[in-house]
Amino acid sequence: MGMNLILWRHADAEDGIPDEHRRLTAKGHKQAKKMAGWLTAHLPEGWRVMASPATRTRETASALTADFEIHPAMSTAATPQGLLKAAGWPAGSGTVVVVGHQPTLGAAAGLALTGAIQPWNVKKGSIWWISRDDEGSIMVRAVLAPGIL
Numbered sequence: 001m002g003m004n005l006i007l008w009r010h011a012d013a014e015d016g017i018p019d020e021h022r023r024l025t026a027k028g029h030k031q032a033k034k035m036a037g038w039l040t041a042h043l044p045e046g047w048r049v050m051a052s053p054a055t056r057t058r059e060t061a062s063a064l065t066a067d068f069e070i071h072p073a074m075s076t077a078a079t080p081q082g083l084l085k086a087a088g089w090p091a092g093s094g095t096v097v098v099v100g101h102q103p104t105l106g107a108a109a110g111l112a113l114t115g116a117i118q119p120w121n122v123k124k125g126s127i128w129w130i131s132r133d134d135e136g137s138i139m140v141r142a143v144l145a146p147g148i149l
Contacts, residue, residue, distance in 0.1 A: 003093050004094070008098065009127075010054070010059075011124055012125060020055065023055050029059070050096060051069070112130050128142075
């Protein structure tokens with residue numbers, strides 16, 4: 001059994017301090033709901049969600065499920081290496097949805113796909129779905145923004 005890694009950036013959030021307590025805007029709640037609807041229709045059975053402790057990521061994850069793990073490796077201070085390790089990439093199995101932040105998510109996508117940290121941008125509310133099959137081949141299954149759903 002291969003692995004699906006879905007990197008989901010938190011949806012649109014209000015400005016403010018402290019950063020960890022910023023909440024989603026009305027637009028952000030709509031973005032999260034749209035993406036959660038798409039994910040619900042496409043996720044294979046047995047998926048799990050890991051989210052940053054930040055309020056905006058927990059609110060984004062809540063649009064998909066109330067059953068998610070809050071993990072510091074997904075936080076605003078996360079590293080791409082730490083995020084991928086905590087998610088189990090690449091040696092893990094099953095499907096993991098990681099709800100986190102930029103620039104870590106873009107850098108993690110680059111690391112997962114190319115073996116090197118890249119300055120890639122995951123837009124607010126968007127997902128990057130990366131898969132590894134049983135033979136170790138890695139592919140991008142989807143890159144979606146809520147505005148196109």
